[in-house]
Amino acid sequence: MVYSVAQWAMLASISKLGTPYMVGQFALGLAVSAPVYMFTNMQLRTIQATDAKGIFSFPDYFGLRVVASAAGLAIVLLLAIFNGDSHQTKLIIIAVGAAKCLESLSDAVYGLCQKHERMKFISISLGIKGIGSVAALFLILRLTHSLFQASCAMAAWWLLLFVCVDLRWAAHLVKLEPPHPRKWLPHFNRRTLARLSFVAFPMGIQTMLASLAVNVPRYVVDHDMGTAMLGRFAAMAYFIVAGHTVIAAVGNSVQAPLSRCWHSSLPAFRRLLFKCGAFAFAVGLAGAILAAVAGRAILTLFYNPEYATHPEVFVMLMFSAAFYYVGSILGGGVAIVRRFWTYTLLYSCVPLLALLVAWLLIPRIGLMGAAVATLAYCVANAVIPIAVIASAHKDEARLRAVEPLPRGSAYATFSGSA
Numbered sequence: 001m002v003y004s005v006a007q008w009a010m011l012a013s014i015s016k017l018g019t020p021y022m023v024g025q026f027a028l029g030l031a032v033s034a035p036v037y038m039f040t041n042m043q044l045r046t047i048q049a050t051d052a053k054g055i056f057s058f059p060d061y062f063g064l065r066v067v068a069s070a071a072g073l074a075i076v077l078l079l080a081i082f083n084g085d086s087h088q089t090k091l092i093i094i095a096v097g098a099a100k101c102l103e104s105l106s107d108a109v110y111g112l113c114q115k116h117e118r119m120k121f122i123s124i125s126l127g128i129k130g131i132g133s134v135a136a137l138f139l140i141l142r143l144t145h146s147l148f149q150a151s152c153a154m155a156a157w158w159l160l161l162f163v164c165v166d167l168r169w170a171a172h173l174v175k176l177e178p179p180h181p182r183k184w185l186p187h188f189n190r191r192t193l194a195r196l197s198f199v200a201f202p203m204g205i206q207t208m209l210a211s212l213a214v215n216v217p218r219y220v221v222d223h224d225m226g227t228a229m230l231g232r233f234a235a236m237a238y239f240i241v242a243g244h245t246v247i248a249a250v251g252n253s254v255q256a257p258l259s260r261c262w263h264s265s266l267p268a269f270r271r272l273l274f275k276c277g278a279f280a281f282a283v284g285l286a287g288a289i290l291a292a293v294a295g296r297a298i299l300t301l302f303y304n305p306e307y308a309t310h311p312e313v314f315v316m317l318m319f320s321a322a323f324y325y326v327g328s329i330l331g332g333g334v335a336i337v338r339r340f341w342t343y344t345l346l347y348s349c350v351p352l353l354a355l356l357v358a359w360l361l362i363p364r365i366g367l368m369g370a371a372v373a374t375l376a377y378c379v380a381n382a383v384i385p386i387a388v389i390a391s392a393h394k395d396e397a398r399l400r401a402v403e404p405l406p407r408g409s410a411y412a413t414f415s416g417s418a
Helices: 002-017 020-041 044-049 058-081 087-115 119-144 147-176 190-225 227-264 266-302 311-337 340-347 350-365 367-402 411-417
Strands: none
Touching (some): 002 020, 002 119, 002 147, 020 058, 020 087, 020 227, 044 058, 044 087, 058 087, 058 147, 087 147, 190 227, 190 340, 190 350, 227 367, 266 311, 311 340, 340 367, 350 367
């Protein structure tokens, strides 16, 4: 929670001390690097935390994370070099990309903490990271008025935290793991890295596609309308992230009950999943109503009056959030029914949909076109998991009708290969 607030506070700090163009530069750095690291991370933290049998050791996960993060940073460097923006914007993209690389390495340690239920360690690390990031960025930006130097200060803080805090916890927690010659240091065995990559690859594709779909309207806004307009759009869109903090907390808390219901009672699974989806939609709808009533005042309060010149775009974005939240919370249901490849294949169309809508509408109606493209992505983000879960539910119900299984269906496990 503290880290999510801190991420918003960094954007707000840039808007208060800088210009919409600077906010756009920072948002572009995030938009370029996020899909790259979403792919290279491959949800290794989740796979690591659920590796109860210890098929792979922490040095194996850490080794793959080091290789993948280095590859991600190289990709960000290439994207920045061939980006058509100014030299200063390219430097900011590289600085943000370097910070995200360090964040990816810390995430490997968080996976180890989560596996051994040391969630307090993760909370402390994220809290220190968030507060320190805001302080470093705010102080350096105020002293130098250089967003590049402020971004470098943020990356330097993340490096210091990784070396002095995260790695110390890794060295401590690895003692709870089966002995390994490398202890907590990364292990670069080619065969092991290839096996682990094969397991994690589909998860990397899906998360990359999701991040790409979110950022496609921002790429088009930056190309067609300029970086300053991207800054205004990103500032409004970031309120979606704030609401998602609540949805993520609810989604994490209902994962275990949903899993039990899936294996024991399909009607109970349907009821609980419907309640979760309805709650998520209600949160988003409440945000849209609040934006319609007081959107201009909210944007002026948190940013500056120049960010409040498109209140109708803000309302559309917050309405989109209702569908985004539904898709987010139902994504956990997809994990329970184990239809990863089906979900990934269907999701491959979503970035293309967002690109098509953005390409058609942004040149005609400006930021409202970007908001409509966001709405199109969010609706697809909600519909696809509903379709996947409904298909799995139908197959499971048919299987149980033929041969009731008192302790849960084997099909739920088998269908993971679908």
